[in-house]
Amino acid sequence: MDQELLLRVKELRTYFYTDAGDIKAVDGVNLEIQIGETLGVVGESGSGKSVTAMSIMRLIPIPPGKIVSGEVMFNGKDLLKASEDELMRIRGNDIAMIFQDPMTSLNPVLTVGDQIMEAIMLHQKAGRTEAKKKAVEMLKRVAIPEAEVRIDNYPHQFSGGMRQRVMIVMALSCNPKLLIANEPTTALDVTIQAQILDLMNDLKREYGAAIMLITHDLGIVAELCQKVLVMYAGNTVEYTDVVSLFTKPMHPYTWGLLGSLPKLDVWAKQHLEPIQGQPPDLRNLPQGCNFAQRCNHKKLICEQQKPTWLENEPGHFVSCFLYEEEGKRHD
Amino acid sequence: MIETKKTTETLLKVENLKKYFPIKKGIAVQRYVGDLKAVDGVSFEIRRGETLGLVGESGCGKSTIGRVILRLLEPSKGKVIFEGKVLNQLSHEEMRQMRSQMQMIFQDSYASLNPRMRVGDIIAEPILIQGVSSRAEREKQVCKILEVVGLSPYHGARYPHEFSGGQRQRIGIARALALNPKLIICDEPVSALDLSIQAQLINLLEDLQKEYHLTYLFIAHDLSVVKHISNCVAVMYLGKIAELANSEELYKNPQHPYTIALLSAIPVPDPTAKKDRIILKGDVPSPVNPPSGCRFHTRCSKVQTICKEQDPNYRELEMIIS
Ligand SMILES: Nc1ncnc2c1ncn2[C@@H]1O[C@H](COP(=O)(O)OP(=O)(O)OP(=O)(O)O)[C@@H](O)[C@H]1O
Numbered sequence: 001m002d003q004e005l006l007l008r009v010k011e012l013r014t015y016f017y018t019d020a021g022d023i024k025a026v027d028g029v030n031l032e033i034q035i036g037e038t039l040g041v042v043g044e045s046g047s048g049k050s051v052t053a054m055s056i057m058r059l060i061p062i063p064p065g066k067i068v069s070g071e072v073m074f075n076g077k078d079l080l081k082a083s084e085d086e087l088m089r090i091r092g093n094d095i096a097m098i099f100q101d102p103m104t105s106l107n108p109v110l111t112v113g114d115q116i117m118e119a120i121m122l123h124q125k126a127g128r129t130e131a132k133k134k135a136v137e138m139l140k141r142v143a144i145p146e147a148e149v150r151i152d153n154y155p156h157q158f159s160g161g162m163r164q165r166v167m168i169v170m171a172l173s174c175n176p177k178l179l180i181a182n183e184p185t186t187a188l189d190v191t192i193q194a195q196i197l198d199l200m201n202d203l204k205r206e207y208g209a210a211i212m213l214i215t216h217d218l219g220i221v222a223e224l225c226q227k228v229l230v231m232y233a234g235n236t237v238e239y240t241d242v243v244s245l246f247t248k249p250m251h252p253y254t255w256g257l258l259g260s261l262p263k264l265d266v267w268a269k270q271h272l273e274p275i276q277g278q279p280p281d282l283r284n285l286p287q288g289c290n291f292a293q294r295c296n297h298k299k300l301i302c303e304q305q306k307p308t309w310l311e312n313e314p315g316h317f318v319s320c321f322l323y324e325e326e327g328k329r330h331d
Numbered sequence: 332m333i334e335t336k337k338t339t340e341t342l343l344k345v346e347n348l349k350k351y352f353p354i355k356k357g358i359a360v361q362r363y364v365g366d367l368k369a370v371d372g373v374s375f376e377i378r379r380g381e382t383l384g385l386v387g388e389s390g391c392g393k394s395t396i397g398r399v400i401l402r403l404l405e406p407s408k409g410k411v412i413f414e415g416k417v418l419n420q421l422s423h424e425e426m427r428q429m430r431s432q433m434q435m436i437f438q439d440s441y442a443s444l445n446p447r448m449r450v451g452d453i454i455a456e457p458i459l460i461q462g463v464s465s466r467a468e469r470e471k472q473v474c475k476i477l478e479v480v481g482l483s484p485y486h487g488a489r490y491p492h493e494f495s496g497g498q499r500q501r502i503g504i505a506r507a508l509a510l511n512p513k514l515i516i517c518d519e520p521v522s523a524l525d526l527s528i529q530a531q532l533i534n535l536l537e538d539l540q541k542e543y544h545l546t547y548l549f550i551a552h553d554l555s556v557v558k559h560i561s562n563c564v565a566v567m568y569l570g571k572i573a574e575l576a577n578s579e580e581l582y583k584n585p586q587h588p589y590t591i592a593l594l595s596a597i598p599v600p601d602p603t604a605k606k607d608r609i610i611l612k613g614d615v616p617s618p619v620n621p622p623s624g625c626r627f628h629t630r631c632s633k634v635q636t637i638c639k640e641q642d643p644n645y646r647e648l649e650m651i652i653s
Pocket residue numbers: 016018023025043044045046047048049050051052061064065100282492493494495496497498523524525
C-alpha cells in the first residue's frame with residue numbers, strides 16, 4: 001500500500017524525577033502511524049500509554065517530568081524540537097486529544113455547550129449561531145437525547161458516559177489530522193460505543209485522519225484498528241497488523257494478554273487467568289528484559305541484557321530474545 | 332425461579348425507587364419546566380453474599396441508583412431497605428454509622444480522590460475513623476490493601492496525579508475495601524483497566540466476597556465481566572428495569588428485545604469474525620419525555636401497536652411458562 005507516514009516515534013524516553021526516585025515511565029517507545037490508519041495501543045495499566053500520548057503532544061508537566069530523548073516526527077517535523085508557538089498551532093488543529101479523565105478535563109463552571117462551541121468557533125471559523133447549530137448536531141450524533149436542551153447543562157448534570165461523549169465531540173470538531181483517543185469509550189455501553197466508533201471512522205473517511213486509539217478492549221482493537229502496538233513497563237514490546245496480532249502473537253506478554261480475556265461463551269464459573277506477578281518498579285528497572293520476572297519462557301540472557309526492537313517478519317516488530325537470532329536490526 | 336428458594340436473607344432491597352431532577356430554565360429567574368426522570372420506579376433485592384449486576388445504556392440511571400442507595404442523593408419516591416432498616420428514615424447520625432457498612436467505588440476515580448492527600452493517607456483515613464489509633468498498625472493495613480489491589484507499598488507515599496488512570500481506579504477500590512463494608516456499590520470498577528488487571532481484580536472481588544460474605548451491586552456496561560461476577564443481572568433502559576434474571580439464564584436465553592440487542596453488539600476480539608450486530612435504530616429517547624407505553628418502543632424491532640399505548644407489566648416470566 002502506498003500510504004504516507006504521518007507520525008513516527010523513535011526511542012522516546014520520558015522520566016519523572018520525584019523525591020521517591022526517578023520514574024522511567026516511558027523508556028524506549030517506537031511506533032508509526034500512516035495517514036488514514038488507526039493504530040491501537042494496548043498494554044498493562046501503568047505501562048506508559050498515557051505518558052506516551054502526552055509526550056507526543058508535549059503536555060508532560062516539567063518538572064517533575066522530562067522528555068529525555070527520542071524523536072517525534074509529525075508530518076516531517078520533529079515535535080520535540082518545535083517551539084511553544086508552533087506547538088500551540090499544532091495542538092487542537094492538527095493533533096487533537098481525547099483525555100482519559102473526562103471530568104477533570106471539562107470546565108465545571110461552563111456549560112457543555114459553551115465548551116463545545118468554543119472549540120468549533122476556534123477551529124472551524126464559525127460564528128456563534130452556526131457553532132451552536134453544529135454543536136447540537138454533533139451531540140445528536142453521539143446519541144445525547146434532546147441535545148437542544150441538554151446543551152445548556154453543566155458537566156455535573158451529565159452521566160459519566162455523557163461527559164465522555166462531550167470530550168469526543170470537542171476533539172472531533174477540530175477536524176484533526178491525528179486524533180489521539182485515550183480510552184475514549186471505557187464508560188460507554190456497547191450500543192453507544194458502536195455509534196462512536198462509526199463516527200470516528202467517518203472522520204477517517206471524510207478527512208483522511210489517522211487515529212491513535214489507546215484502549216484495553218481487544219474487541220475494539222479487532223474491529224477498528226489496522227495496526228496494534230503492545231506496551232509493557234515503558235517499552236513497546238510488539239507492533240504488527242491486527243490480524244497477525246491475534247493469529248500469531250509473538251511476545252510472551254501478548255500471549256498472556258490474549259489469554260486473560262473473559263470469554264462470553266465459556267460457561268463454567270472458573271477463575272479468570274491473569275498474568276501472574278507484578279510489573280517492575282519503574283524506579284528500579286531490571287538489568288535485563290522488563291518482563292523477565294513474569295515470563296514463562298525466559299532464557300539465561302533475558303536477565304542480563306535488554307532485548308532489541310527488531311523487525312522479525314516484514315511489518316512485525318518484537319522485542320524479545322526468543323526471536324533475536326533470526327531477526328534483523330531495525331533502524 | 333420456583334425452585335430457587337431464598338436460602339439467605341436479603342441484605343439490600345430497593346422498592347419502587349424514583350429520582351427526578353427538576354429542570355429549570357431562564358437566566359435571571361429560574362423557572363421550573365419539568366422533570367428529568369433519571370430513575371423511574373426501580374425495584375430489586377440482593378441477598379447477603381451475592382452480586383447483582385446492573386447494566387444498561389449510558390445515561391439510563393445506573394450511577395444515580397448507586398448514589399440514592401448511599402443517600403448521597405435523596406430519592407423522589409420509594410424506599411431503600413438495608414438490613415431491614417429503611418434508610419430514608421434514618422437520622423443523619425444513624426446514617427453516618429450506616430455509611431461505613433456501605434461503600435462505593437466511584438466511576439470517576441480521579442475526581443473522587445483528594446488531590447492534596449497522599450494515597451497512603453487516603454486509604455488510612457477510613458481505618459482511622461474505624462478507631463485503629465496505632466499508626467504502625469494503620470500503615471501495616473494500608474500496605475496490605477495496596478498489595479491486594481496490585482499496587483506496592485511505596486505507592487502510598489505518592490499523590491493521585493502521579494498515577495495512571497487504571498492505578499487510580501485501584502486506589503478507589505483500596506479505599507472502599509479499607510472499611511470492611513458489608514455492601515460495596517461498584518460503579519464501573521474495572522472498565523478503565525486492562526484485561527489482566529481486570530481479571531486480577533474480579534478474582535479479588537470474588538475471593539473477598541467468599542471470605543467476608545460481601546455483597547455487591549456491580550454497575551458496568553461490559554457484559555462479559557458482569558456475567559462472570561454476578562448471580563443475577565438487571566438490564567436497565569431509560570430509568571426502568573427491562574429484564575432481571577439469573578445471569579446464566581439472561582445470557583443463554585435473553586427475553587427482552589433490548590437485552591438481545593445489547594448482547595449482539597459486544598465487540599468480538601477476533602478481527603476475522605463476521606459481525607451481525609443489531610444496531611439500535613432511532614434516537615435515544617429523553618428521560619424528560621420518555622416514550623408512551625413501553626419506553627423501548629421507538630427502537631424495538633419487535634414493536635406492536637399495543638406497545639405504544641401500554642406499559643408492559645414487569646413480571647416473572649419463568650413462573651408463567653412453567
Ligand atoms: N506526574 C507523574 N509523576 C510521577 N509518576 C507518574 C506521573 N504520571 C505518570 N506517572 C507514572 O508513569 C507510569 C505510566 O503511567 P501512564 O499514565 O502512562 O500509564 P497508562 O499505560 O496510561 O496506564 P492506564 O492504562 O492505567 O491509564 C505509571 O507508573 C505512573 O505511576
